[in-house]
Amino acid sequence: MIEQTCSNCKDYLVVDQSEGTLVCKNCGLVAAVKLIDESLEASYANNECSEIGLTDTRRAGTSNNTLLSDQGLGTFIHAKHSSLPKWTLNKTLFSKNETFSRGFNSLKEFGTILGLKEEVVFEAMKMFKKVCEEKLTRSRPHEAVISALILIVCRKFGVPVTARRILSVCGAEAKKVLNFFKVAVKFFPLENNCSSGINYISVLGFKLGLGSIISNSCKKVLAKVPQVIQNEVFDELCMAASLVYAFAYMSKALRLSLKEIAEATELEFEESLIRTHYKLFFKYRYKLCEGVCSKKYTDELGFTDSY
Numbered sequence: 512m513i514e515q516t517c518s519n520c521k522d523y524l525v526v527d528q529s530e531g532t533l534v535c536k537n538c539g540l541v542a543a544v545k546l547i548d549e550s551l552e553a554s555y556a557n558n559e560c561s562e563i564g565l566t567d568t569r570r571a572g573t574s575n576n577t578l579l580s581d582q583g584l585g586t587f588i589h590a591k592h593s594s595l596p597k598w599t600l601n602k603t604l605f606s607k608n609e610t611f612s613r614g615f616n617s618l619k620e621f622g623t624i625l626g627l628k629e630e631v632v633f634e635a636m637k638m639f640k641k642v643c644e645e646k647l648t649r650s651r652p653h654e655a656v657i658s659a660l661i662l663i664v665c666r667k668f669g670v671p672v673t674a675r676r677i678l679s680v681c682g683a684e685a686k687k688v689l690n691f692f693k694v695a696v697k698f699f700p701l702e703n704n705c706s707s708g709i710n711y712i713s714v715l716g717f718k719l720g721l722g723s724i725i726s727n728s729c730k731k732v733l734a735k736v737p738q739v740i741q742n743e744v745f746d747e748l749c750m751a752a753s754l755v756y757a758f759a760y761m762s763k764a765l766r767l768s769l770k771e772i773a774e775a776t777e778l779e780f781e782e783s784l785i786r787t788h789y790k791l792f793f794k795y796r797y798k799l800c801e802g803v804c805s806k807k808y809t810d811e812l813g814f815t816d817s818y
Contacts, residue, residue, distance in 0.1 A: 517535035517537065517538065517540055517542065518540070518542070519535065519538050519540045520535060520537050520538045520540075522535055522536065522537035522538065523535070523536060523537075524536070524540075524542050526546060531544065531545055531546045532544050532545075532546065533546060610643055611639070611640055611643065613653070614636070614639040614640075614643070614653070614656070614657065615636050615639070617653065617654075617657045617681075618632055618635045618636055618639065618657060618660070618661070619632060621657060621661060621677075621680050621681055622635070622661070624680050625661070625672055625676070625677065625680060627661075627665070627670065627672075628668075630668075631664055631665070631668050631670060634664050634667070634668070635660050635661055635664040638660045638663065638664060638695070638698075638699055639656070639657070639660055641698060641699075642656065642660070642695055642698065645698070647691075647694055647695065647698075651687070651690075651691055652683065652684070652687055654681045654682055654683035655683045655684065655687040655688045655690075655691050656691055657681055657683070658677050658678055658681040658683040658688045659688050659689075659691040659692040659695050660695065661677050661681070662674055662677055662688070662692060663692070663695060663696060663699050663701065665677070665707060666701050666706075666707050666747075667699070667701060668706075669706030669707050669709070669710050670707060670710070671707050671708075671710040671711035671713075671714050671748065672707075673746075673748050673749075673776075673780070674688075674746065674748075675780075705733050705734060705736060705737060705747045705750075705751075707747055707748060708733050708736075708747035708748055708750060708751035709730045709733055709734065709751070711747075711748045711751045711752070712726055712729045712730050712733065712751045712754070712755060713726065715751070715752060715755050715772075715775050715776070716729075716755070718775045719755070719759065719765070719767060719771070719772075719775050720765075721755070721759060721765070725755075725758045725759060725765075728758055728803055728804060729751065729754040729755055729758055731802075731803045732754055732792075732799045732800060732803055733747070733750060733751055733754055735798075735799050736750060736799065739795050739798045739799055740791065740795055743791055745788055745791055746784075746788070748780075749780045749784055749785060749788045750788045750791070750792065752772055752773075752775075752776055752780050752785050752788070753785050753786075753788035753789040753791075753792055754792060755767075755772060755775075756769055756772040756785060756789060757789060757792060757793075759772070761808070769782050769785060769786065770782060772785060773785060796809055797809055
């Protein structure tokens, strides 16, 4: 708002946006007419603002999105200001771009909460577009689709984010996420290199103060898990936590308990879940630890309070 002093009463002058004039708010003196509006134009791209009668002051609306057919810059004419037929209006509202935009916005929102990098979120967006084009999202909850894709892209980029954390942020049901995960992973196969688990060992090692010897031993063993344990179901991050427990418990300097490991994961994994994965490691421990530590040390890894 531009403000000047009135030459008549010395009060402030204000701009009347509807008339394009500069007037005194006290005596009504018109000081100037046909003013050019230099303020930011109103944008209705923000649904939250338009629904409550407000306008978004961003001049160019939302940013371009190369994954959308119209780059995210399509024009929409509101029904009350248009004579467009109803079927045309519905076609505009329920187009593919509308579905894509909803998914992209959800991925951006949840990606920000989870602390994901831009390239990770962008890859998830490409995955979302792919599954929509293949019509895999029909009759599936939106949150479940988004959660499954975030989980896949995190495993692909080696981001140490647990499935439980993703579910809590996205508000999805575990069973429905798992069902869509099994379908989506066929289109986006994951490499069994346990990169997320290896990075997670680094995170736990920093929190627990593990030395480089223990951390490196856990990473070497975890890297062999996909080749050795092929017919068992396990979570690679939880397996990483169980390996940290197995090696840290045997360290005379540390002697970390199962409860301390669970607390280090910020209770993402309960003690019972870590214990279950530890028992799976115990079953294959000789093959997994071959070339990493001695047979005598491997024997001792089995004698903990969780087995």
